[in-house]
Amino acid sequence: MSYPFLSEEWMSAARAIREKYADQVPEVEADLRINQVIQEVPFGDGEVESYLDTSSGKVVMELGSLDEPDVTITTDYDTARALFVDQDPAIAMQAFMNGKVKVQGDMMKLMAMQTALPSNEFSEKIAQEIKDITEG
Template structure:
Protein backbone atom coordinates (compact mmCIF):
# COMPACT_ATOMS: atom_id res chain seq x y z
CA UNK A 1 0.00 0.00 0.00
CA UNK A 2 1.31 3.44 -0.98
CA UNK A 3 1.41 5.95 1.85
CA UNK A 4 0.94 9.65 1.05
CA UNK A 5 3.28 11.75 3.19
CA UNK A 6 2.41 15.22 1.87
CA UNK A 7 -0.91 15.57 3.68
CA UNK A 8 -2.14 15.53 7.28
CA UNK A 9 -4.32 12.88 8.88
CA UNK A 10 -6.31 12.77 12.14
CA UNK A 11 -4.01 11.83 15.02
CA UNK A 12 -3.96 8.06 15.63
CA UNK A 13 -6.19 7.28 12.61
CA UNK A 14 -5.24 4.30 10.46
CA UNK A 15 -3.91 6.66 7.79
CA UNK A 16 -1.86 8.56 10.37
CA UNK A 17 -0.39 5.31 11.72
CA UNK A 18 0.55 4.16 8.19
CA UNK A 19 2.18 7.51 7.43
CA UNK A 20 4.07 7.60 10.76
CA UNK A 21 5.37 4.07 10.14
CA UNK A 22 6.46 5.06 6.62
CA UNK A 23 8.40 8.03 8.02
CA UNK A 24 10.09 5.80 10.58
CA UNK A 25 10.97 3.25 7.90
CA UNK A 26 12.40 5.99 5.68
CA UNK A 27 14.97 6.90 8.34
CA UNK A 28 15.48 3.45 9.86
CA UNK A 29 19.07 3.06 8.65
CA UNK A 30 20.06 6.59 9.70
CA UNK A 31 18.43 6.82 13.12
CA UNK A 32 20.39 5.92 16.26
CA UNK A 33 19.64 2.61 17.91
CA UNK A 34 17.01 2.76 20.62
CA UNK A 35 18.53 1.26 23.74
CA UNK A 36 15.65 1.75 26.15
CA UNK A 37 12.68 -0.59 26.02
CA UNK A 38 9.33 0.08 27.63
CA UNK A 39 5.83 -1.17 26.91
CA UNK A 40 3.01 1.25 27.67
CA UNK A 41 -0.73 0.78 27.41
CA UNK A 42 -2.22 4.14 26.46
CA UNK A 43 -5.95 4.92 26.59
CA UNK A 44 -7.19 8.04 24.73
CA UNK A 45 -10.78 9.20 25.31
CA UNK A 46 -13.08 11.10 22.95
CA UNK A 47 -11.45 9.66 19.83
CA UNK A 48 -13.44 10.80 16.78
CA UNK A 49 -13.11 7.45 14.99
CA UNK A 50 -12.77 3.71 15.49
CA UNK A 51 -13.35 1.29 18.33
CA UNK A 52 -9.94 1.54 19.99
CA UNK A 53 -9.06 2.18 23.59
CA UNK A 54 -6.13 4.44 24.49
CA UNK A 55 -6.60 6.60 27.77
CA UNK A 56 -5.87 10.31 27.82
CA UNK A 57 -7.82 13.17 26.30
CA UNK A 58 -7.57 13.58 22.53
CA UNK A 59 -6.63 17.26 22.78
CA UNK A 60 -4.04 16.35 25.41
CA UNK A 61 -2.50 13.62 23.25
CA UNK A 62 -1.97 15.82 20.20
CA UNK A 63 -0.82 18.77 22.32
CA UNK A 64 1.59 16.64 24.32
CA UNK A 65 3.11 15.30 21.13
CA UNK A 66 3.75 18.82 19.84
CA UNK A 67 4.75 20.64 23.02
CA UNK A 68 6.69 19.23 25.98
CA UNK A 69 5.42 22.03 28.24
CA UNK A 70 1.82 21.14 27.29
CA UNK A 71 2.55 17.52 28.15
CA UNK A 72 3.85 18.49 31.59
CA UNK A 73 0.87 20.80 32.18
CA UNK A 74 -1.56 18.02 31.16
CA UNK A 75 0.22 15.57 33.48
CA UNK A 76 0.19 17.99 36.41
CA UNK A 77 -3.49 18.79 35.73
CA UNK A 78 -4.51 15.12 35.78
CA UNK A 79 -5.32 14.88 32.06
CA UNK A 80 -2.52 12.33 31.61
CA UNK A 81 -2.60 9.59 34.22
CA UNK A 82 0.29 7.22 34.75
CA UNK A 83 0.17 3.85 36.47
CA UNK A 84 2.99 1.37 36.84
CA UNK A 85 6.73 1.90 37.06
CA UNK A 86 6.92 5.70 37.05
CA UNK A 87 10.70 5.67 37.62
CA UNK A 88 11.26 3.62 34.47
CA UNK A 89 9.08 5.98 32.42
CA UNK A 90 10.86 9.05 33.79
CA UNK A 91 14.26 7.51 33.07
CA UNK A 92 13.33 7.34 29.38
CA UNK A 93 13.52 11.14 29.17
CA UNK A 94 17.30 10.97 29.32
CA UNK A 95 17.74 7.69 27.43
CA UNK A 96 16.03 8.59 24.16
CA UNK A 97 18.58 9.67 21.53
CA UNK A 98 18.26 13.29 20.35
CA UNK A 99 19.95 13.80 16.98
CA UNK A 100 19.29 15.71 13.76
CA UNK A 101 17.63 12.57 12.36
CA UNK A 102 15.32 12.09 15.36
CA UNK A 103 14.39 15.78 15.13
CA UNK A 104 13.63 15.36 11.40
CA UNK A 105 11.45 12.31 12.09
CA UNK A 106 9.54 14.25 14.77
CA UNK A 107 9.14 17.22 12.42
CA UNK A 108 7.76 15.02 9.63
CA UNK A 109 5.34 13.28 12.01
CA UNK A 110 4.08 16.68 13.19
CA UNK A 111 3.58 17.65 9.54
CA UNK A 112 1.27 14.66 8.91
CA UNK A 113 -0.77 15.28 12.08
CA UNK A 114 -4.10 17.15 12.02
Protein backbone atom coordinates in the same frame (compact mmCIF):
# COMPACT_ATOMS: atom_id res chain seq x y z
CA MET B 1 -1.58 14.77 2.80
CA SER B 2 -2.59 15.01 6.44
CA TYR B 3 -4.56 12.61 8.62
CA PRO B 4 -6.22 12.68 12.04
CA PHE B 5 -3.72 11.80 14.77
CA LEU B 6 -3.85 8.08 15.64
CA SER B 7 -6.10 7.15 12.73
CA GLU B 8 -5.11 4.02 10.75
CA GLU B 9 -3.94 6.29 7.91
CA TRP B 10 -1.86 8.46 10.25
CA MET B 11 -0.30 5.41 11.87
CA SER B 12 0.68 3.96 8.46
CA ALA B 13 2.17 7.27 7.31
CA ALA B 14 4.06 7.75 10.62
CA ARG B 15 5.41 4.18 10.40
CA ALA B 16 6.65 4.85 6.85
CA ILE B 17 8.43 8.02 8.03
CA ARG B 18 10.14 6.18 10.91
CA GLU B 19 11.17 3.35 8.55
CA LYS B 20 12.61 5.82 6.03
CA TYR B 21 15.14 7.06 8.61
CA ALA B 22 15.50 3.85 10.67
CA ASP B 23 19.18 3.29 9.85
CA GLN B 24 20.07 6.93 10.57
CA VAL B 25 18.69 7.24 14.09
CA PRO B 26 20.62 6.01 17.14
CA GLU B 27 19.15 3.06 19.02
CA VAL B 28 16.98 3.72 22.05
CA GLU B 29 18.85 2.52 25.11
CA ALA B 30 15.85 2.39 27.45
CA ASP B 31 13.59 -0.64 27.31
CA LEU B 32 10.04 0.62 27.81
CA ARG B 33 6.65 -0.78 26.84
CA ILE B 34 3.78 1.72 27.15
CA ASN B 35 0.10 1.13 26.50
CA GLN B 36 -1.81 4.30 25.70
CA VAL B 37 -5.56 4.74 26.10
CA ILE B 38 -6.59 7.89 24.27
CA GLN B 39 -10.09 9.18 25.05
CA GLU B 40 -12.32 11.81 23.42
CA VAL B 41 -11.01 10.84 19.97
CA PRO B 42 -12.92 12.71 17.22
CA PHE B 43 -13.38 9.57 15.08
CA GLY B 44 -14.43 5.94 15.52
CA ASP B 45 -15.99 5.09 18.87
CA GLY B 46 -14.18 7.90 20.71
CA GLU B 47 -11.33 5.84 22.18
CA VAL B 48 -8.11 4.52 20.67
CA GLU B 49 -5.62 2.12 22.17
CA SER B 50 -2.05 2.31 20.97
CA TYR B 51 1.33 1.34 22.29
CA LEU B 52 4.92 2.47 22.25
CA ASP B 53 7.63 -0.19 22.54
CA THR B 54 11.38 0.47 22.59
CA SER B 55 12.49 -3.07 23.59
CA SER B 56 13.91 -3.66 20.07
CA GLY B 57 16.12 -0.55 20.30
CA LYS B 58 13.78 1.26 17.89
CA VAL B 59 10.69 3.34 18.61
CA VAL B 60 7.70 1.21 17.61
CA MET B 61 4.29 2.86 17.86
CA GLU B 62 1.25 0.91 16.69
CA LEU B 63 -2.48 0.62 17.29
CA GLY B 64 -3.56 -2.00 19.82
CA SER B 65 -2.10 -2.89 23.20
CA LEU B 66 0.76 -4.88 24.70
CA ASP B 67 0.07 -7.87 26.97
CA GLU B 68 2.60 -6.88 29.63
CA PRO B 69 3.26 -3.12 29.53
CA ASP B 70 5.57 -1.37 31.98
CA VAL B 71 3.18 1.58 32.05
CA THR B 72 -0.35 2.40 30.89
CA ILE B 73 -1.10 6.04 30.18
CA THR B 74 -4.67 7.30 29.86
CA THR B 75 -5.33 10.79 28.53
CA ASP B 76 -7.54 12.77 26.18
CA TYR B 77 -6.93 13.18 22.46
CA ASP B 78 -5.75 16.81 22.53
CA THR B 79 -3.24 16.13 25.30
CA ALA B 80 -1.92 13.01 23.55
CA ARG B 81 -1.49 14.97 20.33
CA ALA B 82 0.44 17.71 22.17
CA LEU B 83 2.66 15.09 23.82
CA PHE B 84 3.42 12.89 20.82
CA VAL B 85 3.17 15.23 17.84
CA ASP B 86 4.13 18.63 19.25
CA GLN B 87 6.55 16.99 21.76
CA ASP B 88 6.06 19.81 24.22
CA PRO B 89 7.47 18.77 27.63
CA ALA B 90 5.83 21.75 29.36
CA ILE B 91 2.40 20.60 28.18
CA ALA B 92 3.20 17.07 29.33
CA MET B 93 4.06 18.22 32.85
CA GLN B 94 1.09 20.58 33.04
CA ALA B 95 -1.29 17.87 31.83
CA PHE B 96 0.06 15.42 34.42
CA MET B 97 -0.21 17.98 37.24
CA ASN B 98 -3.79 18.83 36.20
CA GLY B 99 -4.84 15.17 36.20
CA LYS B 100 -5.24 14.99 32.40
CA VAL B 101 -2.66 12.19 32.24
CA LYS B 102 -3.22 9.11 34.38
CA VAL B 103 -0.31 6.70 34.77
CA GLN B 104 -0.49 3.11 36.00
CA GLY B 105 2.70 1.10 36.37
CA ASP B 106 6.40 1.86 36.65
CA MET B 107 6.61 5.65 36.91
CA MET B 108 10.41 5.57 37.19
CA LYS B 109 10.73 3.85 33.80
CA LEU B 110 8.41 6.41 32.27
CA MET B 111 10.44 9.30 33.68
CA ALA B 112 13.69 7.72 32.44
CA MET B 113 12.20 7.63 28.94
CA GLN B 114 12.20 11.44 28.77
CA THR B 115 15.99 11.48 28.50
CA ALA B 116 16.46 8.08 26.81
CA LEU B 117 15.07 8.88 23.37
CA PRO B 118 18.01 9.62 21.10
CA SER B 119 18.05 12.92 19.29
CA ASN B 120 19.93 13.85 16.16
CA GLU B 121 19.14 15.65 12.92
CA PHE B 122 17.23 12.61 11.64
CA SER B 123 15.08 12.22 14.75
CA GLU B 124 14.22 15.89 14.35
CA LYS B 125 13.32 15.27 10.67
CA ILE B 126 11.09 12.38 11.74
CA ALA B 127 9.33 14.58 14.31
CA GLN B 128 8.78 17.35 11.75
CA GLU B 129 7.52 15.01 9.04
CA ILE B 130 5.10 13.37 11.50
CA LYS B 131 3.89 16.82 12.51
CA ASP B 132 3.42 17.65 8.82
CA ILE B 133 1.14 14.62 8.21
CA THR B 134 -1.03 15.37 11.24
CA GLU B 135 -4.30 17.25 10.74
CA GLY B 136 -4.96 20.34 12.76
